[in-house]
Amino acid sequence: MPALLGIVSPAQKIMDDWTLFLRWSARLGYRAAQSPSFDSLCERADEQLFIKIMKNKQHLLRSLLPPQREQRYKLRDRVHNFELPTRTSSTIDSNFIVRMLLKNSGCAS
DSSP: OGGGGGSHHHHHHHHHHHHHHHHHHHHTTSSOTTSOOHHHHHHHHHHHHHHHHHHOTTOGGGGGSOOBOOOSOOSSOOSOOBOOOOOOOHHHHTSHHHHHHHHTTTOOO
């Protein structure tokens, strides 16, 4: 479900419902008030899934990643070595793989 959050309209309703549910469960004492928000839980799940896709060459979603680019210089650690896709529309930006590739590249909006 976290991967759906790039698609704004249907996911916004789901996010609002879950945020409300987590707020009420904290208010009723079923979870700690300082527990992570729904947004941060989804973001962490997305990051963990993306890391698993990158590290496991046999992962089912690995074929959706673009080719790796050659690193000529090792100036700083990179989140990934994949080629960045061309941003042509907001529909492409809502794709889970594209969103994660652009997330820490300085190109994300």
